[in-house]
Amino acid sequence: MSTATIDPQSLQTSTPTTTVRVRTTKRHGPKWGPARIGALVVLIVLAVSWLLPILWAIDTSLKSETDAAAAQQSWIPAGGFTIDAYVKVLTQGQIPVWIWNSLFTSVVVTLVTVILSTLAAYAFSRLDFSGRKWLYAAIIGSIMVPPQVLIIPLFYEMLAMNLVDTYLGIILPQVIAPAMVFILKQFFDQIPVELEEAARVDGAGRLRVFFTIVLPLSRPILAAVAIFVFIGAWNNFLWPFLVTNQANLMTLPVGLQTVKSAFGIQYAQNMATAMLAAAPLIIVFLFFQRQIIKGIATTGFGGQ
Amino acid sequence: MASATAGPTPHAVSAGERDASRARGRTVKRRRDNRAGWAFVAPFVVFFVAFLVVPIVWGLYLSFTATSLTGAGNHLVGFANYFEAFGDADMWRSMGNTVWFTVLSTIPLVVVALAMALLVNTGLPGQWLWRLSFFMPYLLASTVVSQIFLWLFNPQLGLFNHLLTSIGLPPSNWLNDQDIAMYAVVGTTVWWTVGFNFLLYLAALQNIPESQYEAASLDGAGTWRKLWSITLPQLRGTTGLIVVLQILASLKVFDQIYQMTTGGPNGSTRPIVEYIFESGFTGYRFGYSSAISYIFFAMIVIISIAQFTAGRRGDAIARADRADARRRRAAVRAATKGQAA
Numbered sequence: 001m002s003t004a005t006i007d008p009q010s011l012q013t014s015t016p017t018t019t020v021r022v023r024t025t026k027r028h029g030p031k032w033g034p035a036r037i038g039a040l041v042v043l044i045v046l047a048v049s050w051l052l053p054i055l056w057a058i059d060t061s062l063k064s065e066t067d068a069a070a071a072q073q074s075w076i077p078a079g080g081f082t083i084d085a086y087v088k089v090l091t092q093g094q095i096p097v098w099i100w101n102s103l104f105t106s107v108v109v110t111l112v113t114v115i116l117s118t119l120a121a122y123a124f125s126r127l128d129f130s131g132r133k134w135l136y137a138a139i140i141g142s143i144m145v146p147p148q149v150l151i152i153p154l155f156y157e158m159l160a161m162n163l164v165d166t167y168l169g170i171i172l173p174q175v176i177a178p179a180m181v182f183i184l185k186q187f188f189d190q191i192p193v194e195l196e197e198a199a200r201v202d203g204a205g206r207l208r209v210f211f212t213i214v215l216p217l218s219r220p221i222l223a224a225v226a227i228f229v230f231i232g233a234w235n236n237f238l239w240p241f242l243v244t245n246q247a248n249l250m251t252l253p254v255g256l257q258t259v260k261s262a263f264g265i266q267y268a269q270n271m272a273t274a275m276l277a278a279a280p281l282i283i284v285f286l287f288f289q290r291q292i293i294k295g296i297a298t299t300g301f302g303g304q
Numbered sequence: 305m306a307s308a309t310a311g312p313t314p315h316a317v318s319a320g321e322r323d324a325s326r327a328r329g330r331t332v333k334r335r336r337d338n339r340a341g342w343a344f345v346a347p348f349v350v351f352f353v354a355f356l357v358v359p360i361v362w363g364l365y366l367s368f369t370a371t372s373l374t375g376a377g378n379h380l381v382g383f384a385n386y387f388e389a390f391g392d393a394d395m396w397r398s399m400g401n402t403v404w405f406t407v408l409s410t411i412p413l414v415v416v417a418l419a420m421a422l423l424v425n426t427g428l429p430g431q432w433l434w435r436l437s438f439f440m441p442y443l444l445a446s447t448v449v450s451q452i453f454l455w456l457f458n459p460q461l462g463l464f465n466h467l468l469t470s471i472g473l474p475p476s477n478w479l480n481d482q483d484i485a486m487y488a489v490v491g492t493t494v495w496w497t498v499g500f501n502f503l504l505y506l507a508a509l510q511n512i513p514e515s516q517y518e519a520a521s522l523d524g525a526g527t528w529r530k531l532w533s534i535t536l537p538q539l540r541g542t543t544g545l546i547v548v549l550q551i552l553a554s555l556k557v558f559d560q561i562y563q564m565t566t567g568g569p570n571g572s573t574r575p576i577v578e579y580i581f582e583s584g585f586t587g588y589r590f591g592y593s594s595a596i597s598y599i600f601f602a603m604i605v606i607i608s609i610a611q612f613t614a615g616r617r618g619d620a621i622a623r624a625d626r627a628d629a630r631r632r633r634a635a636v637r638a639a640t641k642g643q644a645a
Binding site for chain 2: 035036039040042043046047050051052053054056057060068069070071073115116117119120122123124126127128129130132135139142144145146148149150151152153154155156157172173175176178181206210231234235237238242252253254256257267270271273274277278281282284285289293296297
């Protein structure tokens, strides 16, 4: 863990999360008393209820339309399982286009947000410039502004800039993340200044110090911030919904909303679409499970 | 997690101290990083001004005009929009729905998340499975969640009615029933977002030092005693944070309600954000819509300040409690020492 030496706080708070528990339970040895069995039963009931909607959606997506709409619903369809719904959705609909739009806009939003926020947070943490305090106060204060409040003037602005129905129109308003500036500044505040000062004495410029010393130390927090911003952008509905009218520019969540009415009663196709939309982030999660969990643990409100 | 929950105060203090020391140094050194500092923040500031400050100011201006989508009616009308909004029954109804949704959703989103975290934290086998089951829904886009639950709530073919009738209960109309739709939406929301709070709680639980439990065990404390005397008090900070975040998130609800009920039936689920959206984008009354936005914004600010004040009072009480305990311990020590002598 490269963080360990730099960031004692995160070492304390997050690193042991996954391991400590396991060890302690092993030491005590599982005692299967009534309380423990009761806890397990409740946990199983909860987990089953939480998995049920997704399992049912997957099940439906693998049925033929006739079986999906059969009066007598069952987990195993009378006509057997089929991937027809997926084939139809992928070949006839615009799902591939929407996946691409979502991927493209989310990646750009993530990159730009991380770059802008990191630079700003570093300046607020380390550089002494006039207006620093009030500027930081204004940015922190703006965390309180709900984006929903700004939809009318933002849309107006996009009209004025001719950005309605463009990628830029989707991306630009999403790159401002004051909460991320706050999180990153907190992190930079904990890095010992001595490292940078030593490099400065050796004649390295501000940018050089930033890129060669600060950024490498910040990799874990940058990953956490990037993952959050990406999830937020990938799932964002309201803004892309307002700013796109053309089907070929829609992001996945927006496209799904329009398809819902278009497919009407084609339940299997409906669920196949939903599952295709869900898959990318679930795959991301399976790969980055530890980072995501740790990110939530260390950055707290980042996700909201 | 402790860094984020208990964090804000110590961090703020240390940052404040640093600021103070810098301010002192400044009189001698002047502001040495002016150019570098502004160069680093400039890119952020440009976007910040363009897409946050300008809309905030423009929206405020619009709220005092009769502007429509076409730009017509772009003249000042004073407080007319605000007066109209305060007399608008639909506005009050959506505001009421929003508050009701917030109350209904926040309670289970805190309590269920805590229960899940406590259960998972007992160290039962299958850790990754529990985490995956509870957290995965949080990763789904609102549209995906809405699609799945529209299908589950389907009155004729949905799984929920199927389950109800199979145990002999009458089927429900769910989202089409004015008295039930809000609860159905709340249930969907709990399923969707509880995983985030669950993870916050889980992280906080795993930060409680094991030594405290061991000490309590030596003193003969049972599972429940440990839960009440160690675990729950230690989670107070996290709970405060989760409640604050949850209330603010719930007040901003729009996506899933719009997608599942479009605010219906009969406006019984329409939240304030949907009313802002509708008066702006279907009614084309940008001025009026902006005024409602600002009323909503004011509400958020007031609630945030109230929570902040309540949080500070809570901290003060906790501090007093700790001081009390210290005094008691000191008294006990003194007494035992006296006995020994």
